[in-house]
Amino acid sequence: MTQINYDVAVIGSGPAGESAAMNVAKHGKSVVIIENRDEVGGGCTHKGTIPSKALRHAVHQVLQFNNNPMFREISKPIWLTFEQALQSANKVITKQVEMRNRFYGRNRVDVIKGTARFQDKNKLVISGGEHHNNVIKADHIVIATGSSPYRPAGIDFTHSRVFDSDTILNLKLTPKRIIIFGAGVIGCEYASIFSGLGCKVDLVNPTSSLLAFMDDEISDALSYHLRGHGVLIRHDENFESCQASDDNVKVTLTSGKTITADVFMWANGRSGNTAKLGLEKLDIKVNSRGQIEVDDNYQTSVEGISAAGDVIGWPSLASAAYDQGRSSVARFCGEEEYQVNQVPTGIYTIPEISSIGMTETELTKAKIPYEIGKAYFKDTGRAQITGETVGVLKLLFHSQTMELLGIHCFGDQAAEILHIGQAIMAQDGEANSIKYFLSHTFNYPTMAEAYRVAAINGLNRLAGD
Template identity: 60%
Template sequence: MAEHHYDVVVIGAGPSGEGAAMNATKHGKRTAIIDDKAMVGGNCTHWATIPSKALRHSVKQIITFNTNQMFREIGDPRWFSFPRVLQNAEKVIGKQVKLRTQFYARNRVDVFSGQASFIDANRLAIKGGRSDEVIHARNIVIATGSRPYSPPDVNFRHHRIYNSDTILKLSHTPRTLTIYGAGVIGCEYASIFAGLGVKVDLVNPGSRLLSFLDDEISDALSYHLRNNGVLVRHNEKYESVEGDDHGVILNMESGKKIRSDAFLWCNGRAGNTEKLGLENIGLEPNGRGQLATDEHYRTEVPSVYAVGDVIGFPGLASASYDQGRSASSDVTGDEHFRFVEDVPTGIYTIPEISSVGKNERELTEAKVPYEVGQAFFKDLARAQITGEAVGMLKILFHRETRELLGIHCFGDQAAEIVHIGQAIMNQEGSANTLNYFVNTTFNYPTMAEAYRVAALNGLNRIF
């Protein structure tokens, strides 16, 4: 049995694992990464973020073709099958894997394929690769990610019952689809399937969509999902899910029944920790398989760190990458450590949503005297040119100091637009005010110009 010695070993080659490994090797640490898949990239690349966003992009192009009057000269609106649209997403996955494989090779990070499990706090056994191996490490970073939570009373082996991973292997286009769970993933898939002309029922156990968002943005999402044919059902909890040869019946606690061609479960995720042998080092995950860490991403075992989805909130690829970098900054003692917070939301519904900072409800409850500046995309020349007129930018600022408190955006390119506001919010002192947007010349016509429009709108509310 081969044995290897490293300064830092990372378990999991998704965004958090990559961030940890790259930062460690750049600081001269002998580094290895272990993944249970044959190809790097983690669930983010193969099952979650990348394929679903590539899928969304293709669907958005189909919607544009089918609704833009200019294309009628080419031909009638077209129907596209789900498997056909998925093919484009698979090309993107291949490019991402190639790129990330090159990162590890170029930076001299050894990549092991197989299932890692702890022997003790500084040794890992790897099984299922080319041969069984033992790895010694001064520090180990757990970055194993998450998977869809699967309740035992739902039969996910049934050919019409899917979760957010297996839906990417759907080999036909259902006429009707029930989605249970209206979190970020449920709302994104509701948008995608509605865009393909599927009749979607979105069942929400809660009372409103994405309640962590600003209320106005949440309301706008509700309206546009419904406007695109999604039936949203709030305050409904499932009792049972029954699949047969012709479809799936969702039985609700309220007595309602919904029948559809296919069923998609999107209610929660669980950390990938059950095969790590954590009992051998005295670590115990919570009921969702997640690990507790301190403000430096250290577990209760001094030599072991945990980052990314496996530690729970916020469970975003963007935050995971930075958490991985920060954990290895703690190991190497460099000056770049930070606890990752104030992460922007990026929600890839159609239209998309992004925000950073406080929302109106939070500011009202804290009795902060804020004011609102708004820019509606329908009034922007660039949005009129592109035909993407749905949406708005909302700036929340302190009415006395004009300090920026929150940026909320709904509409095309929202996840890009939000970063301009984020950059100004992160400036020190008087540089972080609404005045920046009033006293800065923006290119015209652009979507970024929404900041100038919203800032002037906000100033008009101050008396």
């Protein structure tokens, strides 16, 4: 058994772990990442964000081709298989891994392959790989182990027709019909992907609406367009049992309904990857989903141990995890600590969704006087040129101060469009005003121009026009 000393040890090489390690390295301190996968990148690169968004992009491109009348002159509509779409995703994964390995090498970040377990608050024992049984000692340790799909008892996930949101990437066929249980972000994204591949999709939702945390109008728009692409949404339905055979999968719901399909995918919740860390030795508590409680600066209850990313729960977004990871070692690096807030939501359905700030429901409950400005994509020159005319940009602003309070976008490039408004919302005082979009010129034709249209629409409504 060999002991290796570092200033900081990071468990996990996903977005949170990577940004923590890079921040440490940039401050001239020694740092090691311990990763239990064969390649760096964490679940984000190999199972979650990157593959699902690459799959979605491949499917979206085919839909654009099939729906464009110009291409009908040169070709009949085409259809991808799931494996073909996945090949595109695998190419992106390879590029991501290569890029991250270059970053680690350039910044002198050591990477150890294996599983880490706490011996005490400053020591980690490594299992597996060439460092098996070695001890890593560090002054500060960052837990960035991510999350895994929650798997309820009673479902045989070893069956070839039963999947969760990680193992779905191992699917070898393109099903004629798939049942997805769980209509959160992951469930809705995969419903879009499979319907885009020509599959019949049953999206089973335990609640009464899709993405209940979103603006109601945006949620309704997503429901409408998913149904328009053949997705059957079953609201207020709960899971009872799943029986898989060589021929099909039968899912029984508590309402008594039985649905039959080729494939079943469970997409209802995720759990923090903490079970094998030995946290009980340190008296670090986790909740029922294995998530670690941290303070505003991502420090755990034990001095010298921080946690960031999906392992701490909400918002469980790669974008937030990068910022959390960097902040989790700020104190150790002598930087000012900060809390990651006002995190934009990006949901990569077809069409995609993005949001930041308050919803109409929240503003009404808080008794904040507000008005609404809208720009429908079908009325913008750029959308008419690209053919991506489905969508709306919705601005919520204070009816007295003109302050931007919420931005909600549904349609092509929504996650990109949102950041223009986000930058204005972050300004102090009068600089945060819907009037910004009238006093500054936007390129024409662009999707960004929708802000000017929405601002005019909102101010006209405020004036009673």
